[in-house]
Amino acid sequence: MVATPVVILGVLLFGVQLLYSGLDLINLRYGAEKLRSAESWIKSRLEVSTPEKMIEYQRITTITSRIQSWVTVVIVFALVASGSYGTIITRLTETSIPVVAQGITVLAGAVVGSQLLSAPFDLYETFVIEERYGFNNQTPLLWLRDRCIGTALGLIAAGLIGGAVLVIIDRLPQIWPLVGWAVVMTVSILMMIIYPRVVAPLFNEFEPLNSGSVREAVDDVFDQAGFHCEQVYEMDASKRSSHSNAYFIGFG
Numbered sequence: 485m486v487a488t489p490v491v492i493l494g495v496l497l498f499g500v501q502l503l504y505s506g507l508d509l510i511n512l513r514y515g516a517e518k519l520r521s522a523e524s525w526i527k528s529r530l531e532v533s534t535p536e537k538m539i540e541y542q543r544i545t546t547i548t549s550r551i552q553s554w555v556t557v558v559i560v561f562a563l564v565a566s567g568s569y570g571t572i573i574t575r576l577t578e579t580s581i582p583v584v585a586q587g588i589t590v591l592a593g594a595v596v597g598s599q600l601l602s603a604p605f606d607l608y609e610t611f612v613i614e615e616r617y618g619f620n621n622q623t624p625l626l627w628l629r630d631r632c633i634g635t636a637l638g639l640i641a642a643g644l645i646g647g648a649v650l651v652i653i654d655r656l657p658q659i660w661p662l663v664g665w666a667v668v669m670t671v672s673i674l675m676m677i678i679y680p681r682v683v684a685p686l687f688n689e690f691e692p693l694n695s696g697s698v699r700e701a702v703d704d705v706f707d708q709a710g711f712h713c714e715q716v717y718e719m720d721a722s723k724r725s726s727h728s729n730a731y732f733i734g735f736g
Contacts (some may be wrong), residue, residue, distance in 0.1 A: 535712040587650040591642035622724045690717040
């Protein structure tokens with residue numbers, strides 16, 4: 485007989501996936517309708533000769549992403565329902581490894597498992613879908629490098645952030661939710677400083693954009709929005725994709 489908590493977990497996991505799948509379907513239909521209604525504007529203003537390809541691209545990327553989510557949910561539920569997850573936890577508790585280290589081991593395993601599970605889908609999206617529509621500029625070696633760096637960063641985060649929260653749970657069992665929340669919020673704020681200076685340069689090169697027509701256009705956009713921006717950088721995102729790409733980060 486399946487335990488009640490497992491049934492509840494299954495209802496939650498699969499229920500959420502059904503909800504998101506339905507929302508994806510609604511979004512695809514709405515997007516297709518809007519694109520077709522604005523087809524002449526898209527052709528003349530955006531210089532896109534085949535708007536139908538935009539609909540097709542949105543459809544295939546959405547479906548691929550949703551399939552990945554379903555596969556992930558099925559695997560997670562299978563691990564729990566089959567007792568495999570419980571067996572792993574039991575085996576860890578039977579060792580002489582400290583409790584916090586046990587938790588970090590589980591988190592690290594989740595990071596590696598997530599990377600391994602998502603790798604085939606990412607490969608397909610990058611070298612099949614993106615390649616088919618002319619967006620991919622990434623080489624297999626660069627893709628592998630990014631995956632390795634991403635995994636390493638995930639393991640570091642699991643060890644440092646996850647470890648800190650686990651220590652708090654172990655040492656402050658009565659107030660750990662409050663202290664743990666404070667730690668996570670502090671890290672989130674610090675990441676606004678750390679990410680552009682430490683993490684992002686691991687993947688891309690950034691050059692200051694001090695003058696020129698592009699800088700003037702960027703400043704004009706910020707001025708219209710009433711937003712002050714101190715530094716603007718040009719990144720080599722085109723070595724991975726020909727998609728347009730821009731973002732801002734910081735306090736404000």
